[in-house]
Amino acid sequence: MASEQLSGKKLFGAFAICGVVWAALQAYLLHSFGFVWMVALADAGVSALLLSLACWLINNNLRYYQPDRGSYIYLLVWCGALAAGCASSSRYVLPFFGFGVVFDNFLKQSFIIRLFTDFLAIGWMAMISALFYSQIDHKKTEQRKTEAEKLARDAELYNLRQQLQPHFLFNSLNSINALIGFKPDEARRMIHQLSDFLRGTLKKDDQLLVPLSDELTHLNLYLEIEKVRFGHRLQTEITCYEKCAKALLPSMLLQPLVENAIKFGLYDTTGDVTISISGELEDNYLIMTIQNPYDSQTSRPRKGTGFGLSGVQRRLYLIFARNDLMETHANDNIFTTIIKIPQL
């Protein structure tokens, strides 16, 4: 931003110098026609001032509005109109200075020449401005593009890492390892749950809307595995009315929220933990509420959740173009996340 302003100052300086040079040349020319310096300078000054005003106008115009390929003709018309304005202003203003009949006659005769010179000067200015601003525009677009690409890459990487979930995977395998020794049937069951869960994670398409019942089935696999890992410490309560089962929501949207709830519920407290998930239909919205206990003394779920919650918010924004679909509350050592999914 600062450098832009700096270059803006430089540009303004260059513009002013051009104006002064232009006025000096014109004054010299008029003087060579036999007018006294006073008259030559006054004429040159007024004309140059008008011309710079016109140039400034066209430049500003092009800064905020870039003509399309087809509308260059309008630009030409604009230049013509501005040139006519400049030339006729000097034609009708300068006589008021009262420099005498000879000068007034000269003004009349040189009108056409002034008109063309002005037109050329303004046209030149317009061309330079158009090139300059379109280049800046181009640069900005490029920058945006690379930024968007980077964001997409980051998200992709995050997704991959999430899918692997090394902690979850290795700890689950370790639990299975333990079960094999004395409860082989349970070990087998857990292997099947884990496989179903992983398969579900892999085939999910982020853009797809799925019925809540499917999403909850998938979530249940995950919760069952976690329950085996953490034993009696983890309890879950899922309440979902019959009519919600068919409500649609983006696939894998609840997963990070529940993972988050487990992370803060299980790792921030030492007692038993109940995580509740409930769904409701209200005014054409599916409202999902997820609650988990946390310890307000030692953790700051708002701050610490990072990609989990903000990732969900971002997805909701990308899909529904709204930023008001998720809210979180923390009180009485209970952390609540509420998301609203519009039913189209």
Added chain:
Amino acid sequence: MTRALIIDDEPLARMVVLEYLQAFPQIEVLQECGDGFEGLKAIQQHQPDLIFLDIQMPKINGFEMLELVDNPPAVIFATAFDEFAIKAFEAHAVDYLLKPFSKERFVKAIDKFLSHNNTAPSAAKTTETLLEIAAQSPAQNERIVVKTGTKVKIISVQDVEYLQADDDYVSVITAEGAFLKNKTMAFFEKTLDPRYFVRVHRSYIIAIQQITRLDPYEKDSHLAILKSGAKIPVSKTGYVKLKQVLGI
């Protein structure tokens, strides 16, 4: 006879260790603990020779628990995945087991411990170096865990106003009061985020966000006035460092 503890929050994970340990009648498991607090209490009570320790546990993790132990026993870590922790283990733990681990791998770890135990009695020292490496992990330097009497207090780094050297300890000063931690100033200087904490004096590290004013004091030195009103001496070199961080 080797006296051991198992500290892991997952019951099944503890069971694996117990099962594998059946092959070693010379190792007696005194207690199983489900979190760091329990582990801490059990270590103080039993003074074991060996502990099996998980890293990710509720409230305080394995490293934070070890920090609070005055004379840490030999440690065999058992963890699922933590790049940074593994780096620390490779250098200094007796051994570490990546879950899920085989019985052969477990036996190797125990053999290593038993042979170590006969030759090098410096379990406490290696554990200390290990913790120093582990503390540099980004997950570790968010908070400071201290003991106050028999209770464990978890201080978020954001609540720290300044740290002051206090004999062999470091006093961590927050709005709630001062807490002693058995670490050195150099340790905190190395592990706290240098963008937010500056060692301004041999005996002081301050949180930059707490500074309200810098006043000149005697020759070459300054006084930093904190939000709480505390006046902290700033040495000549400390002032240079502070200026660098503040960008003035």
